[in-house]
Amino acid sequence: MKSVDLPQEVITEILLRLPVKILLRFRCVCKSWRSLISHDSNFATLHFQLAASPTQRLVFLGTDEQPNNLSIDFNASLNDHSAYASLSLHFLHPQSCPEIKGSCRGFLFLQCGTGLYLWNPSTGLHKQIPNSPITTGEHENGYIHGLLHGLGYNPSTDDYLIVLGSYENDHDLFLPPLSGSIDLEIFSLRANKWKQIEGGPYMVSDGYGHPKLGSFLNGAIHWLVCNHETESHVIIAFDLKELRMLAIPLPDDFGVSDSGVMQFDMLLLGGLISLWNEDMDTVQIWVMQEYVVHSSWTKTLVFSIHHIQHDLFTPIYVTNCGDIVGSDGNSGLVKFNDKGQMLEYRSYRNRLSEPRYIAVYTESLLALPSGTEQAEDVQQ
Numbered sequence: 001m002k003s004v005d006l007p008q009e010v011i012t013e014i015l016l017r018l019p020v021k022i023l024l025r026f027r028c029v030c031k032s033w034r035s036l037i038s039h040d041s042n043f044a045t046l047h048f049q050l051a052a053s054p055t056q057r058l059v060f061l062g063t064d065e066q067p068n069n070l071s072i073d074f075n076a077s078l079n080d081h082s083a084y085a086s087l088s089l090h091f092l093h094p095q096s097c098p099e100i101k102g103s104c105r106g107f108l109f110l111q112c113g114t115g116l117y118l119w120n121p122s123t124g125l126h127k128q129i130p131n132s133p134i135t136t137g138e139h140e141n142g143y144i145h146g147l148l149h150g151l152g153y154n155p156s157t158d159d160y161l162i163v164l165g166s167y168e169n170d171h172d173l174f175l176p177p178l179s180g181s182i183d184l185e186i187f188s189l190r191a192n193k194w195k196q197i198e199g200g201p202y203m204v205s206d207g208y209g210h211p212k213l214g215s216f217l218n219g220a221i222h223w224l225v226c227n228h229e230t231e232s233h234v235i236i237a238f239d240l241k242e243l244r245m246l247a248i249p250l251p252d253d254f255g256v257s258d259s260g261v262m263q264f265d266m267l268l269l270g271g272l273i274s275l276w277n278e279d280m281d282t283v284q285i286w287v288m289q290e291y292v293v294h295s296s297w298t299k300t301l302v303f304s305i306h307h308i309q310h311d312l313f314t315p316i317y318v319t320n321c322g323d324i325v326g327s328d329g330n331s332g333l334v335k336f337n338d339k340g341q342m343l344e345y346r347s348y349r350n351r352l353s354e355p356r357y358i359a360v361y362t363e364s365l366l367a368l369p370s371g372t373e374q375a376e377d378v379q380q
Helices: 008-015 020-026 031-039 041-050
Strands: 056-060 069-073 084-087 099-104 107-112 115-119 126-129 143-154 159-169 182-188 193-200 202-204 215-217 220-227 232-239 244-249 263-269 272-279 282-288 297-304 314-318 324-327 332-336 342-347 358-362
Touching: 008 031, 008 041, 020 031, 031 041, 056 314, 099 215, 099 358, 107 143, 107 358, 143 182, 143 202, 143 215, 143 220, 215 263, 220 244, 220 263, 263 314, 272 314, 314 358
Parallel strands: 099 143
Antiparallel strands: 056 069, 056 358, 069 084, 099 107, 107 115, 115 126, 143 159, 159 182, 182 193, 202 220, 215 220, 220 232, 232 244, 263 272, 272 282, 282 297, 314 324, 324 332, 332 342
């Protein structure tokens, strides 16, 4: 067979259109391919931008009881073992028990006893972040509650930003404040420092002070919260370029305040802001079809979960073919089609009982901006 030597430009164009999983295997073909795939920031950026259908996966971080870290391809069958991969967190102490606080452009924001980290599960790149001076400092007059967490990216400055929202409470560590504003702390990766601004009169949507993870979309980090002043629920979007907050009203018929809904929250489905609630054994999902256009809120799906063993469904992701994947609230994943019919169920032995150990991330070859030190823990 006659070999054909392709120009380097053609080879690069071919590689740019391959999935991350395959590219990571191709690093061992030759030195030039390894350099291109692992160390060329322009190649990584182009690959991320050109992906017509980027691969998104679900990550489970282990606990003391379940120490293994696992990544799952949503679009495969829940019972397809080839869709599962183990992840390494060798840069953390085995007993550190990290929690996921945000996800953006292939990176996860982790918090554990040893500090804060940014981590790309696909490549193993990671970087430790200095602790916040507020939430880790001494406070003689009260308790500091972590309220909001988020990770986002500002393309105009090629900078990753971590956002923490907290409030001070002088009477009880476990109760939210009755009034007042949250404080926002913003960490710039490029500047390598924290900055504090006033965040507004918000608290978490469930009213119990449980920390919430933000969703990054359109240059902003979004959370579903409660406004102290109006006593109503609202989505807030923190613009990472302007460093300001925008309020996005919920659908008129969402009905959180008076329906006695058991669970409700915001999520991203198909790159769109969505809302879900569960009332008794029924789940309803709304989607904002056009960003920040209130009239575009559409109730897209209503289905029963009476046949789920634990009757506590939390939507997580919509697959390429429109199926809804979510947690059953205890130990398993459930997949429904777009008509609300249950397709698959799989148990994971209590791995899914804590949402702080679960996140969706996009596979990418991206590194952190040049000039910021980072280490590589090569994934196989």
